[in-house]
Amino acid sequence: MATNRTFTMIKPDAVRANNIGPILSMMTEAGFRVVAMKYTHLNADTAGDFYAVHKERPFYGELVEFMSSGPIVAAILEKDNAVESFRTLIGATNPAEAAEGTIRKAFATSIGENAVHGSDSDENAAIEGDFFFSRLERF
Ligand code: GDP
Numbered sequence: 749m750a751t752n753r754t755f756t757m758i759k760p761d762a763v764r765a766n767n768i769g770p771i772l773s774m775m776t777e778a779g780f781r782v783v784a785m786k787y788t789h790l791n792a793d794t795a796g797d798f799y800a801v802h803k804e805r806p807f808y809g810e811l812v813e814f815m816s817s818g819p820i821v822a823a824i825l826e827k828d829n830a831v832e833s834f835r836t837l838i839g840a841t842n843p844a845e846a847a848e849g850t851i852r853k854a855f856a857t858s859i860g861e862n863a864v865h866g867s868d869s870d871e872n873a874a875i876e877g878d879f880f881f882s883r884l885e886r887f
Contacts, residue, residue: 753783754830754867755876756838760818761861768821771864774851778837780825784881789819798879807860814860822880831866831873838866 758771776782790798795815802808827833839850843862846853856862867873877886 751870754834754873757865758821762863780827783824783826784886785823790816792816824877834866
């Protein structure tokens with residue numbers, strides 16, 4: 749059964765473009781509640797660890813460089829069927845293919861610099877949330 753939590757990041761491109769506010773608005777207007785949130789900056793090691801599942805993919809180096817290029821907002825969000833519902837809200841990985849009304853359609857500039865992360869499974873949502881947040885940081 750699907751759980752009601754997912755994990756997200758507002759990526760360095762969207763933070764640089766000063767889009768934290770409008771992106772959080774889209775999340776909360778879509779019915780997501782913030783369970784945990786922090787503003788932080790990954791370095792090459794921590795970004796590499798987070799994306800270790802993509803290690804063999806040709807874009808891994810670019811992805812790690814980009815994700816450590818500036819601060820990010822990390823958050824755990826809650827809503828029924830959170831993972832699938834949030835993937836619908838963020839849209840396709842490539843903004844050229846993202847549907848109207850999605851966060852990536854509105855704010856992503858390329859397949860790499862695509863404004864937001866959203867977990868792709870309940871299992872990864874739990875792993876990714878644990879990467880950033882202790883039990884004492886969830887409300
Ligand atoms: P997601 O689940 O929609 O985020 O997509 P993936 O799991 O396939 O890829 C993870 C992240 O890697 C994406 O969100 C992009 O930031 C980045 N990425 C994916 N494909 C490419 C690519 O072809 N080039 C580059 N530079 N980055 C990519």
